[in-house]
Each structure stands twice: as structure tokens, then as C-alpha cells.
Amino acid sequence: MSVADIYQELFEHSPQGMLLIDPQTGVPVDCNQAIVQELGYSREEFCRMRLAQHEILDNDSRIAAGIQQALQTGESRFQSLFRSKAGRSKEFWFTLQIIQAENRNLLLAYCQVASQKQQTMQALQQAWINAQQAHRRLSQELQTMDELQRSIMPAQAYVDQNICAWGIYQPSGLAGGDYFDYLPLPEEGLRCVIADVSGHGARAAFVMAMVRTVFHFQESRALPLSLLLKTLNRQLMQTVGSDGDFVTLLAVDILPGQASLEYVNAGHCPGFFRDESGRMELQATSPLLGVVEDDFQVQTIQLEGSWDLLLYTDGLYECRLQSGDIFGYESFRELCFWLLSQGALDLERLPHEVARAAPELVGFNDDLTSLYVRGALHAKDQEPS
Amino acid sequence: MQIQSENVGQVLVLRLLNSRLDSATAHDFKGKMVDFVLQGHLYLALDLSQVEFMDSSGLSALLSTIKTMQGRGRLVVFGVGRNVAQLFSLTRLDRGVIEIHPDQETALQALNPAD
Numbered sequence: 041m042s043v044a045d046i047y048q049e050l051f052e053h054s055p056q057g058m059l060l061i062d063p064q065t066g067v068p069v070d071c072n073q074a075i076v077q078e079l080g081y082s083r084e085e086f087c088r089m090r091l092a093q094h095e096i097l098d099n100d101s102r103i104a105a106g107i108q109q110a111l112q113t114g115e116s117r118f119q120s121l122f123r124s125k126a127g128r129s130k131e132f133w134f135t136l137q138i139i140q141a142e143n144r145n146l147l148l149a150y151c152q153v154a155s156q157k158q159q160t161m162q163a164l165q166q167a168w169i170n171a172q173q174a175h176r177r178l179s180q181e182l183q184t185m186d187e188l189q190r191s192i193m194p195a196q197a198y199v200d201q202n203i204c205a206w207g208i209y210q211p212s213g214l215a216g217g218d219y220f221d222y223l224p225l226p227e228e229g230l231r232c233v234i235a236d237v238s239g240h241g242a243r244a245a246f247v248m249a250m251v252r253t254v255f256h257f258q259e260s261r262a263l264p265l266s267l268l269l270k271t272l273n274r275q276l277m278q279t280v281g282s283d284g285d286f287v288t289l290l291a292v293d294i295l296p297g298q299a300s301l302e303y304v305n306a307g308h309c310p311g312f313f314r315d316e317s318g319r320m321e322l323q324a325t326s327p328l329l330g331v332v333e334d335d336f337q338v339q340t341i342q343l344e345g346s347w348d349l350l351l352y353t354d355g356l357y358e359c360r361l362q363s364g365d366i367f368g369y370e371s372f373r374e375l376c377f378w379l380l381s382q383g384a385l386d387l388e389r390l391p392h393e394v395a396r397a398a399p400e401l402v403g404f405n406d407d408l409t410s411l412y413v414r415g416a417l418h419a420k421d422q423e424p425s
Numbered sequence: 426m427q428i429q430s431e432n433v434g435q436v437l438v439l440r441l442l443n444s445r446l447d448s449a450t451a452h453d454f455k456g457k458m459v460d461f462v463l464q465g466h467l468y469l470a471l472d473l474s475q476v477e478f479m480d481s482s483g484l485s486a487l488l489s490t491i492k493t494m495q496g497r498g499r500l501v502v503f504g505v506g507r508n509v510a511q512l513f514s515l516t517r518l519d520r521g522v523i524e525i526h527p528d529q530e531t532a533l534q535a536l537n538p539a540d
Contacts, residue, residue, distance in 0.1 A: 238485035240448060284455070284489025288481075288516060307516035327517040331488060358480060364444065366478055369511060405448075406480070 057151040059091075061136070063107050066090040069146060078153055080125035091149075096121040096129055103134075110136040110147055119154060119162070131159055185245050186211040189218075192252060198222045202296040203230050207411035208387045216407035217244030217287075218353050219252055226262050228297045231255075234351040234411050235289040236308065247280055251287055265291050265304045269329065269336040273306070276330035286330040290322065290351055292413075294343075299417055301341045301349070306334075309354050312373065314380045315347035321373070322349075346416040348380045355406030356390065362400040371397065387412055426453040430461070436536045437466040438529065446476050446483030455486035459493060467498025470532040474504030479512055491523065501525070503532040 041049075051058055057075030059068045068087045076086050079094065092103040102120040109116035116136045121129050131154040136147045154162070190209055197206040207220040217237025225231055235251050237244040254260055254272045263271070269291065276287060288308035294301050305311070307328025310321035320341070326334045357372035375397050379385040387410045395401045427442035439461070443450055461469065469490075473479075479487075491500050503526040505513065513519040526532040 236481065238481040239451075240482075282492055284485040284487070284492060286481075286485060286488060307518070309515055324515055324517045327520070327522055331518075332522055354481070358478075364477070366508065368508070369515070 057132070057149075057153075059149045059151070060141070061091060061107070061147040061149055063111055063138075063145055063147050066092055066103065066107060075151060078124070078130065079122065085125075094122045096123050106134060106136050107147060110138055111145070114138050133158070182241075185242065189216075189245060189248065192249070193220055194222060198224075198230060200230075202417060203294055203413060203415045205230060205232055205411065205413045206387065207234075208409070210391070210408040212240070212355070212405065212407045216240045217248040218355070218407040218409040219248045220351070220409050220411045221252065221255060222411070222413075223255065223261060225293060225295075229293060229295040230413075231261065231265075231291065231293050232349075232351065232411060232413055233289065233291045234308065234311075234353065234409065235287055236353045236407075236409075238284070238286050243280075243285065247276070247285060247287060250275070250279070251289070255291075264338065265293055265302060266336045266338050269304050269306055269326070270334075273329045273334065273336070277333075281330045286328045288328045292322075292349065292351070294413065294415060296343070296415070296417060299343045301343055302338045303341070304336050304338055306336065309352065309357075309369065310373075312350040312376050312380065313341060313347065314349075314377065315343070316345045319377050319380075343415065343417045346414070348385070349413040349415075350376055350380065350385065350410065351413075352376075352390075352410040353407065355404055355408045356394060356410065358406060359394060359398070359404045360402045361398060362402055367394060367398045367401065385412060426450040426457060428454075428457055433470075433533055434537050436468045436470050436533055437461060438470045438472065438533075440472040440474075441476050444475060444477045445479075446473075446486070447478060447480040448482040451482040451486040454483070455489055458486070458490040462490070462493055462498070467494065468536045469494070469498070469500045470526075470529065470536060471500060471502045472504045472529065473502050473509055474506065476509055477506055479509045484512060484516065484518075487523070488518075499524070499536060501532045501535055503528055 052072050054072055055074055057072065057078060059071035059075055062069050067090050071083060071086055076083050092101040095101055095103055102118050106116040106118045119131060119133050121131050123129055132151045133154050135150045139146055139148050190211065193209050194207060197204060205222040209218055209220060219235040221233050223231045233255055237247040251272065260268055288306060290303065290305045290308040290311055292301060292303040303322050304326060305322055305324045306326045307324050310323045313320050313322060325339055326336045357367050357369050359367050361367060375393060379393060390410055391404060391408055429440040429442060431438045446454060494500050501524040505525055513523055513525065519525055526535060
């Protein structure tokens with residue numbers, strides 16, 4: 041038996057359908073027994089018809105497209121639904137490869153009936169691809185929102201003769217509703233704010249943008265904190281309150297001329313204040329925003345000498361440990377006061393410090409936002425009483 | 426989110442069986458709570474003794490349920506653990522917004538004043 045005979049035998053008795061196609065006409069030049077048996081034609085009948093004539097078309101011929109692709113790239117893979125001579129439909133997987141024979145291009149086609157399992161697998165694969173594409177698009181949207189959020193928060197530190205303020209926002213990738221800001225007050229001093237909108241995603245990001253807008257109105261800067269928060273609270277109750285959304289917010293007016301710091305804490309985690317005489321927590325003075333009416337009473341701290349203030353969002357201490365517990369507020373508070381006392385607080389490194397203090401930390405699940413203010417009050421800064 | 430329910434008089438006692446009420450479970454929790462309200466259960470006592478952690482999403486779902494019930498019924502919570510109590514305290518919701526009772530007995534007394 042010659043080599044050519046062996047190849048002919050392989051072609052003829054392959055359990056997989058095989059055929060040679062003339063790419064110009066789309067008509068089979070030759071085919072094996074497997075393909076004609078599947079479709080119920082004699083070999084002569086099958087080789088008289090263009091391959092595309094067997095297709096059950098939903099729109100364009102996949103055979104025609106597959107031939108074009110194979111001619112351009114050397115190979116194509118596709119599936120197509122065929123009708124047998126008896127009128128039954130059968131799904132086929134095709135692989136077309138271009139070969140040279142008798143001084144012309146021919147297409148060698150392998151075809152296999154797709155089983156129900158294969159069809160289900162194919163549908164699952166397609167669904168998986170669609171889901172991945174949708175996920176990619178959604179991730180890109182969230183990434184865009186994260187970038188937008190980052191861009192509307194201060195990128196530079198605030199520095200004047202009395203105060204230095206610096207904040208960072210480290211997004212979780214879920215487009216959260218964290219917000220920090222520092223805005224010079226019209227007369228003198230600095231207004232600092234940190235806030236956290238419940239939940240994640242577009243809704244939280246939208247509410248966060250609302251909060252920022254209120255703080256950035258020129259008119260708002262002249263408003264005392266109690267009135268500003270009352271206005272903001274009312275707006276939030278009207279717009280998002282009925283759905284259970286809320287905002288925790290801690291706003292601080294630093295007034296060097298009055299040697300004081302005024303704050304309102306609307307359900308936000310306590311700020312950490314430290315000066316030469318000791319330390320204190322800026323506890324919540326009102327419920328969180330968007331839930332109930334309140335008067336938002338202002339609290340005052342007298343400033344003397346040098347002092348530090350750290351504001352943050354709960355993502356920094358609600359991080360999960362291997363035990364299933366969380367790092368927790370108390371542990372975080374002690375860590376922060378210790379760092380402040382050592383003059384070693386670095387906002388960029390704060391998550392690392394948490395991880396170092398809790399070796400069994402699993403990870404952070406939320407946005408991480410913090411705002412650090414340092415001040416030093418000199419006798420000449422105080423207005424004469 | 427697994428919730429076990431039990432009728433005690435006019436009160437439906439709901440026991441949360443998950444240890445976390447967070448962004449992963451809050452949506453489901455909210456949906457189930459709304460279902461209870463729509464089924465006509467307007468006096469709810471929520472047992473949080475199994476809940477070790479609640480984040481802002483969980484809190485939002487709880488507040489949403491309380492708001493849904495406003496003017497129609499009442500929701501109280503009991504069995505609040507350390508972490509959740511701290512969350513209620515930090516957010517000042519323990520001062521009149523969320524009605525917190527130490528145990529089921531006092532929660533039921535609050536909702537069944539005639540008993």
C-alpha cells in the first residue's frame with residue numbers, strides 16, 4: 041500500500057466528517073463516508089450541491105463566512121446548523137484549513153456533529169464570555185467612578201501659618217461614598233470634613249457628590265456648621281432617606297483667631313484629637329444624616345500650643361481578621377493615638393500599620409479615607425478678647 | 426440571609442441566623458423584611474444575638490425597614506452584641522431612632538403592652 045493509499049484510507053474511514061471544498065464555488069470536491077451518512081445523502085448527491093445549500097440560515101451563511109476567513113487567515117473554526125436529506129436539523133462544528141493540491145487552493149474541512157452536551161457547553165461558554173464582557177464593562181465604569189471621586193477630592197495639602205491638612209482616599213474598587221475635603225473659611229481658618237455614604241456603587245457615589253456640592257457652595261462656607269448640616273440633612277431626607285441610605289459626617293471648623301476648633305459629628309466614627317495636655321475623641325454629637333431631623337449642636341475645643349487631629353472612615357477598622365472578628369474601633373483608636381504621640385502618623389502607611397498591629401488581618405473590604413490636620417497656635421494668632 | 430420567624434401574640438419574632446449583616450447579605454435581608462411587612466406583620470422583634478458584625482449596608486437595610494414601618498407598625502431589636510451595639514452608639518441611632526431591648530422578654534413587653 042502506498043503512502044497515498046494510506047492517506048486515502050485515513051480520509052475515507054475517519055469517524056469524523058472530512059471533505060475537500062473548492063473555495064471558489066463552495067462545492068465539495070470530495071468527502072468521506074462519515075459526513076454523507078450524517079446527512080443521509082449519497083456521495084454523488086452531496087458533491088453536486090454547494091455546502092451552504094445544506095445550511096439552515098438565520099441570517100448570513102456561516103459556511104461562506106468561514107471559507108472567506110480560511111482564505112484570509114489559513115484557518116477558520118465555526119459551527120453551523122445543517123438540514124439532513126430527511127429534513128432533520130443537525131449542528132456541526134467545522135474546522136477549515138487551506139491546503140495546496142493540484143496547483144490550486146482547496147479547503148480541507150473537518151466536521152463533527154455537536155452533541156446536546158457540546159451544544160450546552162457552547163451555550164455556557166458563550167454565556168461566560170458575555171458575563172465576562174459585562175463584568176469588564178462594569179468594572180471599567182466603577183473604575184471611572186473611582187477616578188472621578190478621587191479627582192474631586194483635594195490632591196494637594198493645605199498649608200498656612202497655623203494649619204497643615206492632608207487627606208487621602210484609597211478606593212476599594214467598588215465606587216464607594218467616602219469623601220474628605222478642606223476648604224478655607226471666608227474670614228479665617230479652615231473647614232475640614234470627612235463623610236461616608238452607606239453602601240457602594242453609583243448610588244453612594246452620587247450621594248457623595250451631593251454632599252460635596254453642598255460644602256462647596258460659596259454661600260455654604262459662610263454658614264455655621266449647625267445650619268449647614270441641618271440644611272444638608274433635610275436635603276438628604278427628601279432625596280434618599282426613604283430608602284434607608286444615610287451619610288455619616290464629621291465636620292470641623294478650625295478657627296485660629298478664636299483659638300478654637302468647632303465640630304459637629306453626625307454619626308461618624310470619632311475623630312482623634314491630641315494636644316499638649318492630652319487626648320480626646322470627637323464623639324458623635326448627632327445621629328447620622330438623612331434619617332431624622334436634628335439640631336446638630338456644635339461642640340468646641342480650645343486650642344493651645346501644637347495639636348493633631350485625625351479623621352477617618354470606618355473601613356480602616358472594620359477590616360476582617362482570620363478569626364472572623366474585625367480589627368475594631370478600640371484597637372484602631374489606640375494604634376492611632378500611639379502613632380500621633382510618636383509623631384509617626386503617615387496616612388499612606390496607616391493601612392500597613394493596621395496590618396502590622398493585626399497580623400491575622402484578612403484584608404480591607406471598604407474604601408480607606410483619612411484626613412490629618414496639624415496645627416500650632418502662637419500667642420500672636422489669638423484675637424484680643 | 427437566613428431568618429427564623431416565630432409568632433408570639435401579635436408580634437413576629439425574627440431571629441437572624443447569619444453572623445454578618447453586611448454588603449453581601451443586606452439586600453437579601455431588606456427584601457425579606459419588606460416581605461414580612463407586606464404579609465401584614467406590623468410588630469417585629471428582631472433578634473440580633475447571632476449577628477457579630479454589621480456594616481453601613483446592613484445598617485442601611487435595617488433603617489430602610491424601620492422607615493417602611495413608620496406610621497404602620499413598629500420594629501424593635503434585642504440581643505445586640507458588642508460590635509453592633511458600638512455601631513448603633515457611634516452613629517447615635519441608639520438614642521431614639523432604633524429601639525433596643527436587652528432581651529426577647531422586654532422586647533415583647535414593649536410591643537405587647539397589654540400583656
